Amino acid sequence: MPVLLRYKGSVFFFFSNEGSPREPPHVHVRNGRANAKFWLYPRISLADSRGFKANELQELLHVARANQQLFAEAWEDYFDE
Secondary structure: OOEEEEEOOEEEEOOOOOOOOOOOOEEEEEEOOEEEEEEOOOOOEEEEEEOOOHHHHHHHHHHHHHOHHHHHHHHHHHHOO
16 A cells, blocks of 8 residues: 555555556555545546545645646556556
């Protein structure tokens, strides 16, 4: 589970096994029992969430958009795409 970024107690990461066939590039976010998933392309967008409040999701979306290049490069490097 490569960790990409830690932000205010939340961890942005992806799983080392993202299914077969592999899902499109995305990141997961976890903070305690709350979790979310953001697609990286064509632009950062929320795929799913549980446990985060709307204002927390907006902040996490902003953080994900600010780090889209970092996340995409990490995904491509890890999965050798």
